[in-house]
Amino acid sequence: MTTIIKASGLRKTYPGGVEALAGIDLAVEEGEIFGFIGLNGAGKSTTIRILTTLMRATGGTATIAGLDVAREPDKVRQIIGVALQEAGLDAHATGRELLELQGRLHGLNRRDAVERATRLLDAVNLSDAADRRLAGYSGGMQRRLDLASALIHEPHVLFLDEPTTGLDPASRQQIWQEVRRLNRDEGRTIFLTSHYLEEIDRLANRVAVIDAGRIVAEGTPSELKSRLGREMASLSMAAEDRLAARQHLATIGGVESLVEITAGLMFRPLDGSRTLTEALAALDRAGIVVSAVTMAPPTLDDVFLHLTGRLPDEPSDDAAVAA
Amino acid sequence: MMVVATTPSGQSIQPVSTIDATVLLARRELRGLVRTPEAVVPGFVVPVVIFLIMLGMFEGFATSFGIENLAAFLLPTSVLLATAFGSSGQGIVEDIERGYFDKLLTTPLSRLALLLGPLAIEAVRMAAQSLLVLLVAMVAGASIATGITGAIAIVILGVLWGVAYSAIGFAVALKTGSGAATQGAAMLWIPLLYLAPAFAPRDSMSGWLATITALNPVTYIVEAMRATALDGWQADTIAYGLLAIAAVGAISLTLAFRALRGRVS
Numbered sequence: 001m002t003t004i005i006k007a008s009g010l011r012k013t014y015p016g017g018v019e020a021l022a023g024i025d026l027a028v029e030e031g032e033i034f035g036f037i038g039l040n041g042a043g044k045s046t047t048i049r050i051l052t053t054l055m056r057a058t059g060g061t062a063t064i065a066g067l068d069v070a071r072e073p074d075k076v077r078q079i080i081g082v083a084l085q086e087a088g089l090d091a092h093a094t095g096r097e098l099l100e101l102q103g104r105l106h107g108l109n110r111r112d113a114v115e116r117a118t119r120l121l122d123a124v125n126l127s128d129a130a131d132r133r134l135a136g137y138s139g140g141m142q143r144r145l146d147l148a149s150a151l152i153h154e155p156h157v158l159f160l161d162e163p164t165t166g167l168d169p170a171s172r173q174q175i176w177q178e179v180r181r182l183n184r185d186e187g188r189t190i191f192l193t194s195h196y197l198e199e200i201d202r203l204a205n206r207v208a209v210i211d212a213g214r215i216v217a218e219g220t221p222s223e224l225k226s227r228l229g230r231e232m233a234s235l236s237m238a239a240e241d242r243l244a245a246r247q248h249l250a251t252i253g254g255v256e257s258l259v260e261i262t263a264g265l266m267f268r269p270l271d272g273s274r275t276l277t278e279a280l281a282a283l284d285r286a287g288i289v290v291s292a293v294t295m296a297p298p299t300l301d302d303v304f305l306h307l308t309g310r311l312p313d314e315p316s317d318d319a320a321v322a323a
Numbered sequence: 324m325m326v327v328a329t330t331p332s333g334q335s336i337q338p339v340s341t342i343d344a345t346v347l348l349a350r351r352e353l354r355g356l357v358r359t360p361e362a363v364v365p366g367f368v369v370p371v372v373i374f375l376i377m378l379g380m381f382e383g384f385a386t387s388f389g390i391e392n393l394a395a396f397l398l399p400t401s402v403l404l405a406t407a408f409g410s411s412g413q414g415i416v417e418d419i420e421r422g423y424f425d426k427l428l429t430t431p432l433s434r435l436a437l438l439l440g441p442l443a444i445e446a447v448r449m450a451a452q453s454l455l456v457l458l459v460a461m462v463a464g465a466s467i468a469t470g471i472t473g474a475i476a477i478v479i480l481g482v483l484w485g486v487a488y489s490a491i492g493f494a495v496a497l498k499t500g501s502g503a504a505t506q507g508a509a510m511l512w513i514p515l516l517y518l519a520p521a522f523a524p525r526d527s528m529s530g531w532l533a534t535i536t537a538l539n540p541v542t543y544i545v546e547a548m549r550a551t552a553l554d555g556w557q558a559d560t561i562a563y564g565l566l567a568i569a570a571v572g573a574i575s576l577t578l579a580f581r582a583l584r585g586r587v588s
Contacts, residue, residue, distance in 0.1 A: 054428055056588050074338055074431035082429040086422030092355040104347055105430040107336035133358075149426065153336065 004030040011059030022213035035204030081150030106153035140171035195312035197300035236292040341433035348440025366408030394465035399548035405452040406485025411492030411509035419500040449485040487572030497582035540567035
């Protein structure tokens with residue numbers, strides 16, 4: 001297994017002075033699906049833009065298949081395919097025309113571009129709509145075409161930024177199937193960002209979590225979840241009780257990684273059910289009503305919450321594609 | 324590690340030359356224009372209509388101003404109006420907003436082609452619009468002192484100016500990605516056109532008006548076109564016109580290339 005994407009000490013400070021990346025190190029193995037998660041503004045998009053040669057880093061290096069993204073961007077562009085959050089499409093062109101142009105710009109001759117476009121349209125189930133204007137495509141269709149346009153030059157590495165955001169469940173399944181097929185049957189390395197942690201959990205071999213410009217955790221989804229301990233306890237309670245509940249629970253030894261969740265509070269009970277019983281007793285004495293209790297193995301959401309203190313946001317409206 | 328892009332036959336793919344990329348993008352631009360006739364038609368219709376209106380309005384007292392051939396007299400400003408209708412970078416704004424600009428940037432295409440392709444189509448569009456106005460003027464009885472060659476020269480001057488000026492819009496589009504800002508920049512031509520000696524000769528102006536007119540590049544282009552239309556070949560007047568175009572073009576194209584570089588790195 002060779003490292004195909006490598007970033008060392010990647011930094012980016014924007015002209016206004018904002019430091020978006022404070023030194024990122026990444027190593028993605030050839031043939032794996034690598035998940036990259038983080039809150040909006042954590043540095044996800046900046047990292048992808050630098051790796052896909054759309055932006056220059058202000059420090060550090062990044063290489064893809066040994067090619068430096070800053071020094072040999074054109075060679076990098078030939079071996080990577082990119083589908084960003086905004087399905088970048090030309091409204092007045094037809095699906096086929098867009099694919100053919102993308103192929104030509106990558107250096108394919110006319111015949112090869114036409115042949116590959118037809119094949120890809122078939123692969124993403126857009127053959128029927130191939131000669132319709134893109135302005136009339138639904139959100140799901142646009143994403144599939146975007147994916148096809150990232151594949152026209154048969155790249156070894158695929159960068160997918162939020163590939164299923166805003167899609168209905170059926171379209172999402174289709175994309176997941178296609179991503180798995182591209183990886184398993186065609187051996188392509190896939191660098192995937194998503195705010196749907198379930199998606200990352202299902203698809204990714206390894207994951208990195210970025211927060212405030214730094215990588216805060218890295219490993220397989222199982223490794224990350226097991227680092228949090230075997231089980232997490234969730235207590236549901238009224239919103240007005242939470243502050244008091246936090247104060248009481250903070251005094252109990254064995255209550256770890258206490259965070260607020262939508263329904264109430266969540267923590268890792270160091271001593272399993274003993275800690276949990278103590279916690280419930282303390283809350284009961286304080287007159288706080290706990291409406292539900294669950295003990296469950298941690299999910300990536302829990303991992304994320306633990307690392308960053310929040311759950312990933314929905315992407316902003318202008319990035320979501322109407323289904 | 325040998326990781327190379329290949330064609331179906333297994334040969335490695337070479338990136339496209341700047342010229343080929345420019346042609347591909349120009350064709351795409353043209354295709355987009357053809358498919359949005361509502362964006363293209365005004366550029367053909369408005370200058371012709373304005374020409375005909377002015378022809379009708381001034382017919383009565385043209386001779387009292389010493390103008391023998393009104394149609395030829397009005398040709399320069401009408402051609403300039405025709406070359407004011409271009410995309411002025413709006414296509415780029417749209418591409419940036421939709422994310423298509425980024426999609427293009429993920430290919431190894433020559434970044435220069437992103438500017439040259441659309442500019443080439445600007446020229447084609449402006450030439451077509453000017454030729455239509457010319458045709459209408461000829462039908463309306465314009466007699467050009469320098470004949471057909473002169474008429475073509477007038478159109479060429481107009482198109483060169485049109486592209487040189489339009490590059491400002493491209494610069495703003497690339498720098499800001501904002502449709503409103505790009506539109507605003509393009510609108511600057513209105514005062515420029517009206518502050519040129521469209522109707523009164525320059526020596527009849529005085530004071531601040533004379534100064535502004537002397538500083539306005541359009542002044543020299545109008546004078547070059549007018550001389551060619553009414554008086555005959557005047558090398559020095561034409562030279563001043565070309566100089567004005569070159570000066571504005573140098574500035575606008577520099578700004579446009581700088582803005583392009585700023586966006587793609």
